[in-house]
Amino acid sequence: MSARGAGAALVVAALLMLQGGQPAGAEPRSGIAYAGADVRAMQADDVANPGMLWVERGAQLWSAAPAPCAGCHGDAALSMKGVAARHPQWSAGAARVVDVEDRINACRVERQHLPPLARESEDLLALTALVATQSRGLPVAVDVDGPARPAFLRAQAFYAERRGQMNLACTSCHVDNAGKRLLAETISEGHGNAYPAYRLEWQNLGSLQRRLRACLFGVRAEMPPEGSPMLTELELYLGWRARGLAVESPGVRR
Amino acid sequence: MAFARIQLPPSVKRGDPIEVRISIRHPMETGFRVDDVGRTIARNTLRDLVCRYRGAEVFRASLGSGIAANPYLRFYVTATESGEMVFEWVDDAGERGDARAAVVVA
Numbered sequence: 001m002s003a004r005g006a007g008a009a010l011v012v013a014a015l016l017m018l019q020g021g022q023p024a025g026a027e028p029r030s031g032i033a034y035a036g037a038d039v040r041a042m043q044a045d046d047v048a049n050p051g052m053l054w055v056e057r058g059a060q061l062w063s064a065a066p067a068p069c070a071g072c073h074g075d076a077a078l079s080m081k082g083v084a085a086r087h088p089q090w091s092a093g094a095a096r097v098v099d100v101e102d103r104i105n106a107c108r109v110e111r112q113h114l115p116p117l118a119r120e121s122e123d124l125l126a127l128t129a130l131v132a133t134q135s136r137g138l139p140v141a142v143d144v145d146g147p148a149r150p151a152f153l154r155a156q157a158f159y160a161e162r163r164g165q166m167n168l169a170c171t172s173c174h175v176d177n178a179g180k181r182l183l184a185e186t187i188s189e190g191h192g193n194a195y196p197a198y199r200l201e202w203q204n205l206g207s208l209q210r211r212l213r214a215c216l217f218g219v220r221a222e223m224p225p226e227g228s229p230m231l232t233e234l235e236l237y238l239g240w241r242a243r244g245l246a247v248e249s250p251g252v253r254r
Numbered sequence: 255m256a257f258a259r260i261q262l263p264p265s266v267k268r269g270d271p272i273e274v275r276i277s278i279r280h281p282m283e284t285g286f287r288v289d290d291v292g293r294t295i296a297r298n299t300l301r302d303l304v305c306r307y308r309g310a311e312v313f314r315a316s317l318g319s320g321i322a323a324n325p326y327l328r329f330y331v332t333a334t335e336s337g338e339m340v341f342e343w344v345d346d347a348g349e350r351g352d353a354r355a356a357v358v359v360a
Contacts, residue, residue: 047275050326053279056259057257
């Protein structure tokens with residue numbers, strides 16, 4: 001191999017390591033591994049876990065008239081199994097990457113002929129929680145090849161780019177300093193496998209996009225509006241970072 | 255839109271304690287918070303929660319602004335006969351809610 005070839009190989013190796021989003025060779029660790037015993041116990045217990053309230057509400061909506069979801073999809077436990085683990089994914093119809101919330105709203109508009117639900121509305125969170133719960137325990141496995149590739153690469157660049165008044169990139173905390181302390185908090189690797197999750201800070205269930213916006217607010221950066229393509233693409237990138245981690249929805253986080 | 259999830263053991267022996275667990279969807283707005291433009295958000299918390307077992311009151315709680323959103327309560331009741339356990343509550347806005355579950359004494 002020529003010196004130039006060796007240099008190129010090094011660059012490729014460095015890029016591959018950067019792509020990993022974790023220290024080379026390390027398995028991703030779910031945010032629950034960084035949480036305290038009380039939060040872990042709350043998430044593990046389906047009665048104490050407040051997120052289950054939304055799941056139950058979602059199950060009511062699933063079979064509610066008019067135009068029940070169950071009319072086409074039947075039992076959510078069967079038809080929605082694994083769906084959340086594969087989202088966000090490329091939608092040929094929408095010609096962009098869509099997340100579970102987008103899918104639900106597309107179904108409402110195109111098939112049920114109902115108005116779309118607002119992001120972070122009680123009903124959309126409930127339906128998303130119901131769908132996501134059916135993937136509990138399954139490994140996150142998003143497809144970042146094929147038509148979703150450009151979106152994935154955009155999100156990857158976003159993730160590594162410094163932004164906001166604090167001039168921090170996502171990687172500054174969640175890759176370079178994961179596991180270290182930030183005042184009273186332990187910095188997690190920033191995986192989205194528990195969302196929609198009940199955050200004790202919010203006293204409410206919230207989507208991954210809400211969490212991403214909260215993170216951007218924290219570094220005093222511009223927050224893309226809820227449902228914007230940038231956030232959905234970031235969700236795709238996070239799914240790729242968390243590949244193999246078990247879905248925990250509805251999770252509990254601080 | 256206040257609703258609840260109740261967990262009781264599937265069946266229980268006469269005279270044994272039953273573990274009753276309930277979680278209620280409610281924002282428990284304290285009245286101390288302000289919105290984005292500085293207006294006070296009106297207080298709205300669950301006030302009184304009553305549990306009746308076969309018609310007799312077995313548990314009562316007064317909740318308020320010190321309780322987190324979506325309150326979760328756990329208590330024990332001695333099983334006597336099979337019957338219904340009924341929860342009823344009212345919040346500051348005057349909205350009433352109820353939830354029920356069957357106690358099966360084997």
